[in-house]
Amino acid sequence: MERIMGGGMLPLVLTSVGVLLLYRILVRLRRGASVHGAVVVITGASSGLGKECARVFHAAGARLVLCGRDAARLQEVVQELSVSPADGQSQTFAPRTVVFNLAKADCVEKAAQEILKCYGHIDVLINNAGISYRGNILDTNMSVQRDVMETNYFGPIALTQALLPSMVQRRSGHIVVISSVQGKIAIPYRSAYAASKHATQAYFDCLRAEIEHLGIPVTVISPGYIRTNLSLNAVTGDGSKYGVLDKTTASGWEPRDVAGAVLKAVRQKSRDVVLAGPVPTVAIYLRTLWPALFFKLMASRARKEQRRKEE
Numbered sequence: 310m311e312r313i314m315g316g317g318m319l320p321l322v323l324t325s326v327g328v329l330l331l332y333r334i335l336v337r338l339r340r341g342a343s344v345h346g347a348v349v350v351i352t353g354a355s356s357g358l359g360k361e362c363a364r365v366f367h368a369a370g371a372r373l374v375l376c377g378r379d380a381a382r383l384q385e386v387v388q389e390l391s392v393s394p395a396d397g398q399s400q401t402f403a404p405r406t407v408v409f410n411l412a413k414a415d416c417v418e419k420a421a422q423e424i425l426k427c428y429g430h431i432d433v434l435i436n437n438a439g440i441s442y443r444g445n446i447l448d449t450n451m452s453v454q455r456d457v458m459e460t461n462y463f464g465p466i467a468l469t470q471a472l473l474p475s476m477v478q479r480r481s482g483h484i485v486v487i488s489s490v491q492g493k494i495a496i497p498y499r500s501a502y503a504a505s506k507h508a509t510q511a512y513f514d515c516l517r518a519e520i521e522h523l524g525i526p527v528t529v530i531s532p533g534y535i536r537t538n539l540s541l542n543a544v545t546g547d548g549s550k551y552g553v554l555d556k557t558t559a560s561g562w563e564p565r566d567v568a569g570a571v572l573k574a575v576r577q578k579s580r581d582v583v584l585a586g587p588v589p590t591v592a593i594y595l596r597t598l599w600p601a602l603f604f605k606l607m608a609s610r611a612r613k614e615q616r617r618k619e620e
């Protein structure tokens with residue numbers, strides 16, 4: 310036995326241990342940084358993707374600050390999380406809540422101070438809250454165009470700018486925004502929504518470049534359809550609620566899976582993530598590489614939708 314260990318076995322054991330260590334290092338690098346104990350702020354945490362993000366970050370041991378307009382719905386999420394299981398060995402923390410309306414400029418600065426008071430600092434800001442829109446530009450009030458911009462663009466950037474100085478001071482933090490495939494391509498009858506998401510993409514791309522040297526990453530996530538209440542809550546051209554669960558939304562990705570991808574993007578500090586199937590992905594490339602064809606396809610889509618409405 311001794312002869313075997315001294316001769317052929319020892320190098321074999323050492324090589325196996327080396328390979329195992331290398332494998333564990335690679336797995337850890339792929340998984341990225343842990344969020345255990347990290348202070349993670351999530352806007353729009355009362356439903357849909359925000360609520361699922363709350364679930365996965367909570368399970369991973371993050372200290373959450375959940376934001377939304379409705380205190381009672383946020384408390385329901387806190388209750389649900391208090392009985393939801395931790396991910397493996399992680400210790401979990403009871404979430405805090407901050408209630409405010411992102412579309413009201415004068416509320417955001419005060420809310421940012423309240424958020425900072427929860428733990429004294431924040432590690433990750435996930436700008437998730439948003440509303441959608443359905444309408445023909447010809448019949449859409451300017452007030453609706455502005456309102457969608459307030460919720461989807463001005464609110465998130467105001468919150469980001471209010472929280473950023475504390476991250477810069479600590480030279481630590483991470484800004485995430487949930488945009489959409491419609492931040493990369495514009496589809497007909499979604500003008501307010503697509504414009505707000507294009508503006509979001511542009512702002513956070515600028516921010517990424519401006520703060521990279523401070524070690525604060527910026528992640529823009531652009532999902533395709535997700536099975537949430539987004540279309541039910543969408544506004545129409547006259548400001549009334551659309552109130553329909555579209556087929557595209559109902560057959561979209563599971564919010565849980567998208568939230569898992571958000572956690573992965575945070576751990577890996579990804580810069581730009583598109584979470585979509587082959588058709589939207591090809592459409593994004595087409596918009597840049599063959600715009601004339603893309604515009605024809607969009608015009609044809611608009612005509613078809615118009616005919617459907619007239620039938």
Ligand SMILES: NC(=O)C1=CN([C@@H]2O[C@H](COP(=O)(O)OP(=O)(O)OC[C@H]3O[C@@H](n4cnc5c(N)ncnc54)[C@H](OP(=O)(O)O)[C@@H]3O)[C@@H](O)[C@H]2O)C=CC1
Binds near residue numbers: 353441531532534
């Ligand atoms: N579902 C989809 O197909 C897709 C969604 N997205 C994006 O994902 C994000 C989450 O949407 P989703 O979960 O789908 O939709 P939901 O309608 O389920 O959730 C939207 C969330 O935003 C919050 N919110 C809306 N308006 C405001 C406001 N003025 N101030 C503060 N919070 C507000 C709502 O909270 P409350 O009403 O309680 O205040 C709610 O929690 C959005 O940015 C959306 O654009 C991107 C691609 C596809």
Ligand SMILES: CCCCCCCCCCCCCCCC(=O)OCC(=O)COP(=O)(O)O
Binds near residue numbers: 490539591
């Ligand atoms: C394989 C050949 C493909 C050729 C490309 C044809 C172009 C087809 C257009 C595809 C359009 C995709 C739109 C996707 C939109 C989307 O995923 O939006 C996500 C949302 O934010 C949903 O919000 P909404 O309120 O609109 O439901």
